[in-house]
Amino acid sequence: MNACNGESTKRWCAFDLAHKREQIAALEAETLQPDFWSDNRRAQSHMQHLTALREEVETWERLEKQLQDLQELAQLLGEEPDADLEAEVTRSLNAVEQEVEQLELALLFSGEHDERDAILSIHAGSGGVDAQDWAEMLLRMYLRWAERHRFRTQIYDYNEGEEAGIKSATVEISGRYAYGHLRSEIGTHRLIRLSPFDAAHRRHTSFARVEVIPDIEDTIEVTIRPEDLDIDTYRSTGAGGQHVNKTDSAVRIRHIPTGIVVTCQNERSQIQNREVAMRILRARLYELERRKREEEVARLKGEYVQADFGTQIRTVTLHPYTIVKDHRTGYETSDTQGYLAGDLDPFIRAYLQMQAHQAVSAQR
Structure with missing residues (x-):
């Protein structure tokens, strides 16, 4: 046969x-x-x-x-x-x-690091309290998606908003092809709805930024000089519940040359939090260098476009109609409840298929 x-x-x-x-x-x-x-x-x-x-x-x-x-x-x-x-x-x-x-x-899954675990970060963007609430909705959505796939999750940082939602959160999602799946989520996500925080119940638009990097562990050499690090400790905060252990040993590391800041407050000891924070920093520095190389190649080809906030990859609209649309692939669904409950696979598949088709076209 x-x-x-x-x-x-x-x-x-x-x-x-x-x-x-x-x-x-x-x-x-x-x-x-x-x-x-x-x-x-x-x-x-x-x-x-x-x-x-x-x-x-x-x-x-x-x-x-x-x-x-x-x-x-x-x-x-x-x-x-x-x-x-x-x-x-x-x-x-x-x-x-x-x-x-x-x-x-x-x-x-053809990317160099697609098989690896993923470190996913969510940051509330413009939109005030609505944006912070939207960021928390996204965090809940990704945790539910991970649960469907039986991926392990661990929240390393949870920065609670003053009134509602979160300002930011970082979670590790572990399982084969976790990064391969989630790299489709990198970018700005937009929400349009009637605001529950507006007394007049007007329609608001809010944004949140999703970052996903592979957990490169120690398999890729990234040089980090001790003198380039500004490290301080503080008491864990936020409403992380079971996800965040309340300790006095949360760690914040700032990489002075790049300005990258990494925090970890999940582990029970300062040493553990520092080890996790350094692992995340190493992954982010590697990803930064990779992006710089890609942007330089694109610039030399005349294709470089600055990746600026506000260039949303996906929009969830809850009013005046319900629809989720990916602006890169054109894939959309009216099942907004299912999407927010973690049904992301159709969007992920559409993105991966688009990339595969682009790769084939580029080889011709």
């Missing part, structure tokens, strides 16, 4: 089982090196990647075997028709197709 022929098996070409098997062999060879466990954290990350690859390959090999068996049964039916067997083959083929469709999304 040719794995690259037919509607049911065309995705094997994109998945490239042979390449995945080569990756597994290379990773297995690394585990046999004498110094493999000298860096325990790196070794654990390596083993997690190896396990995930093995599971991925085993799943596609199982599906390929099922399709081969079904093809053989189909050939028998051509020689000796059997209504009951034909119905069973049809049901089995539909089940395989459904599973392949669920796995198809993973084929769209």
Whole structure:
């Protein structure tokens, strides 16, 4: 059976089982090196990647075997028709197709860090109290989305608004392809609704900024000089509830050359909070350098456009009608309640498909 022929098996070409098997062999060879466990954290990350690859390959090999068996049964039916067997083959083929469709999304994850955990930050923008309330609505939405995917979440920073909502929050979302999913959310999100904080109940527009960076751990070298850091501690604040431990050891780190500020108040000790804050700072510095390189390349190509606040990627409208629209892909839905309850996958899929099509067009 040719794995690259037919509607049911065309995705094997994109998945490239042979390449995945080569990756597994290379990773297995690394585990046999004498110094493999000298860096325990790196070794654990390596083993997690190896396990995930093995599971991925085993799943596609199982599906390929099922399709081969079904093809053989189909050939028998051509020689000796059997209504009951034909119905069973049809049901089995539909089940395989459904599973392949669920796995198809993973084929769209082509970014360097798509498999990594994600560090997601939300910042209230213009719109006053409404914007702070909108920021908290977004935080709740992403936590519910993560729960649907069985991703682990941990809020590291929660800066409560004076009247309602939040000024900002930072949460780590852990699970395979967490960053691959959530990089579609980077940008300005707009909300249009009748304000619950306006005595006249007028329509208000508010904004919130979503930032997502991959948790690069210690696998990428980023030099941070001690003299470039301004570190202070303070008492944890905010209405984080179960997410924020009330301690006297919250840590704030400012990277003087770039002005990047990172805070962590979730852990129980100052040492733990400092370690987490440094990990987030390292990831943000890496992301900053990556963006600078991309912007320079775009500028040289004559395509550079300053990424400024107010260039919203998505708008949620609750009045005078209900609709959520992504301005990059054109995808939209009238199910605003479902969206705010964490039903983000259609928007994520549309974004990844758009990027995949753009990549193919650029290669032509």
